Amino acid sequence: xxDGLIKKTKIIESxxxxxxxxxxxxxxxxxxxxxxxxxGEKKDLKKRIEQISDLERQTDEVxxxxxxKLYREMLIPDARGDVLGLLExxxxxxxxxxxxxxxxxxxxxEIFPEIEDKFLKLADYSSKAIESTSKAGNAYFRNITEVNxxxxxxxxxxxxxxxxxxxxxxxxxxxxxxxxxxxxxxxDIIVRVAFLSDEAEEVCERIAVYSIKRNI
Amino acid sequence: MNxxxxxxxxxxxxxxxxxxxxxxxxxxxxxxxxxxTTKMLKFKTAAIIASIFVIIGAVSGGKGTSSTxxxxxxxxxxxxxxxxxxxxxISVYLMTNISxxxxxxxxxxxxxxxxxxFVGLKTDLTVVTKIVMSWIASPIxxxxxxxxxxxxxxxxxxxxxxxxxxxxxxxxxxxxxxxxFGAYSLGANNIANVMGVFTETIPLxxxxxFNVFIIDSKQQLFFIGAMAISxxxxxxxxNVMNTVGKKLFKLSPMTALIVVLSSSTVLFLFASRGLKSFxxxxxxxxxxxxxxxxxxxxxxxVLGISIAKKASNLSFKTLGKISLGWVTTPLIxxxxxxxxxxxxxxxxxxxxxxxxxxxxxxxNRVEASEYINKGDNxxx
Numbered sequence: 001x002x003d004g005l006i007k008k009t010k011i012i013e014s015x016x017x018x019x020x021x022x023x024x025x026x027x028x029x030x031x032x033x034x035x036x037x038x039x040g041e042k043k044d045l046k047k048r049i050e051q052i053s054d055l056e057r058q059t060d061e062v063x064x065x066x067x068x069k070l071y072r073e074m075l076i077p078d079a080r081g082d083v084l085g086l087l088e089x090x091x092x093x094x095x096x097x098x099x100x101x102x103x104x105x106x107x108x109x110e111i112f113p114e115i116e117d118k119f120l121k122l123a124d125y126s127s128k129a130i131e132s133t134s135k136a137g138n139a140y141f142r143n144i145t146e147v148n149x150x151x152x153x154x155x156x157x158x159x160x161x162x163x164x165x166x167x168x169x170x171x172x173x174x175x176x177x178x179x180x181x182x183x184x185x186x187x188d189i190i191v192r193v194a195f196l197s198d199e200a201e202e203v204c205e206r207i208a209v210y211s212i213k214r215n216i
Numbered sequence: 217m218n219x220x221x222x223x224x225x226x227x228x229x230x231x232x233x234x235x236x237x238x239x240x241x242x243x244x245x246x247x248x249x250x251x252x253t254t255k256m257l258k259f260k261t262a263a264i265i266a267s268i269f270v271i272i273g274a275v276s277g278g279k280g281t282s283s284t285x286x287x288x289x290x291x292x293x294x295x296x297x298x299x300x301x302x303x304x305x306i307s308v309y310l311m312t313n314i315s316x317x318x319x320x321x322x323x324x325x326x327x328x329x330x331x332x333x334f335v336g337l338k339t340d341l342t343v344v345t346k347i348v349m350s351w352i353a354s355p356i357x358x359x360x361x362x363x364x365x366x367x368x369x370x371x372x373x374x375x376x377x378x379x380x381x382x383x384x385x386x387x388x389x390x391x392x393x394x395x396x397f398g399a400y401s402l403g404a405n406n407i408a409n410v411m412g413v414f415t416e417t418i419p420l421x422x423x424x425x426f427n428v429f430i431i432d433s434k435q436q437l438f439f440i441g442a443m444a445i446s447x448x449x450x451x452x453x454x455n456v457m458n459t460v461g462k463k464l465f466k467l468s469p470m471t472a473l474i475v476v477l478s479s480s481t482v483l484f485l486f487a488s489r490g491l492k493s494f495x496x497x498x499x500x501x502x503x504x505x506x507x508x509x510x511x512x513x514x515x516x517x518v519l520g521i522s523i524a525k526k527a528s529n530l531s532f533k534t535l536g537k538i539s540l541g542w543v544t545t546p547l548i549x550x551x552x553x554x555x556x557x558x559x560x561x562x563x564x565x566x567x568x569x570x571x572x573x574x575x576x577x578x579x580n581r582v583e584a585s586e587y588i589n590k591g592d593n594x595x596x
Binding site: 002005006009012013016074075076077078079083140141142143144145214215 | 254255256370374377378379380381382384385388389468469
């Protein structure tokens with residue numbers, strides 16, 4: 001009886017680890033994809049899109065598997081809702097990251113040289129926010145005392161991302177020799193990239209509440 | 217077997233069996249209520265574990281508290297024993313109906329005192345004081361234990377970095393082990409409430425199992441009583457578990473484990489003859505062997521957790537209700553017993569007290585006193 005249960009427990013633990021690893025990988029692939037696009041490395045961008053699409057698919061499958069197992073084996077009945085909510089919102093981060101990369105690939109916005117560095121910086125902050133969210137998630141499962149540490153990092157990256165977003169918008173709309181339609185298009189992309197850090201912060205707020213509930 | 221026929225014994229024993237059934241239906245919820253309602257354990261698993269360990273606890277560890285009740289009043293006629301147990305059962309029913317937390321321990325003690333009054337025997341106030349002090353001490357001790365266990369387990373969990381899913385696994389095992397211990401302690405501590413008053417009146421032949429184990433008369437009665445408790449657990453405790461788990465105490469599985477561990481430890485300490493002898497042999501203080509209320513120990517343990525969490529929801533109303541139970545339950549039970557004994561003796565013409573065997577009873581009392589006083593010397 002116990003052997004079977006411990007085996008199932010270990011499997012779910014490793015699936016949760018895989019899920020969180022995928023979130024971190026997605027963040028890194030996202031950052032690389034933005035860099036590839038900015039540098040005009042189209043071949044590499046295609047590869048990144050494939051990578052992030054695979055990660056998104058795999059993350060979805062793992063999340064579904066964890067969900068069914070938690071219900072089927074009646075595990076963590078008191079925290080099941082929280083865990084599933086957490087995994088779902090974290091999964092959304094990967095979905096959004098993939099959507100942004102695909103959107104950039106399809107719409108091909110023109111990244112002005114004046115904003116290129118800041119654009120990369122923005123992508124870096126959003127990517128770091130997602131990475132730290134994944135670490136906060138891992139801490140929620142393993143080491144609850146570390147959760148706040150990562151949440152603070154996410155908050156920092158989100159604020160930084162907001163600042164860079166505003167700076168870029170100012171540069172875009174101050175630019176004289178550019179059509180308004182291009183400016184608006186670029187702004188949309190910037191907003192989407194910055195939105196990732198906002199979403200990461202939302203997830204962290206959930207983790208903060210769930211952690212309080214997890215304290216015995 | 218003595219002069220009573222099997223039918224007579226079963227008839228008179230029925231009040232004790234009813235009391236046992238209601239104890240099983242109500243008190244199993246204290247042990248497994250949260251585990252079942254939070255779906256950490258299936259009711260069937262919980263009920264089977266509880267039933268088995270209640271029987272083991274009652275048969276192997278029930279004699280300690282039973283001897284204390286004998287010291288309070290040796291009910292020595294079958295009719296009297298029937299009424300004492302019946303009055304206790306009715307008191308439990310009435311008190312539950314008016315929503316006062318009630319314990320079979322308190323009602324049986326009241327009923328025995330009522331019997332003493334009716335037959336004109338003096339109630340030993342030293343024993344009464346010891347019993348009442350134990351009732352007061354049990355929730356306090358449970359609160360202290362739960363604070364210690366809570367802080368210890370919280371520190372352990374913080375330092376060990378156990379994965380949430382693995383913690384769930386360990387909690388499940390913990391709930392089963394602690395639940396089994398709780399059921400054992402419940403059987404050992406509370407079987408005296410169910411069968412204690414019959415031990416003087418129904419002496420049974422010893423049974424030898426493979427010439428290794430001897431099951432004496434008391435143990436046979438305790439086994440029958442424990443079967444009644446198990447029947448209560450299997451047939452009716454699910455509803456009570458739902459009430460206890462969902463309405464009264466909304467606990468997480470981990471805090472439920474701490475509550476059950478604390479309250480069960482208290483019940484065990486007040487029931488274990490082995491532990492008492494062990495402590496006494498080293499000159500250490502020990503607790504008297506007294507049937508205490510498992511529900512009140514649980515309330516004490518929950519309050520302990522509130523204190524440890526520095527939560528401000530310490531309910532003085534709940535404490536007040538418990539204190540009310542210490543006084544009102546025995547009083548009502550004694551009164552009901554007194555009235556019922558009158559009817560039993562004068563309307564149904566049944567013997568409720570036997571003067572012929574009073575000498576034997578006195579000898580038994582002296583033996584019981586000697587046994588208990590051994591521990592008392594250390595208590596002082």
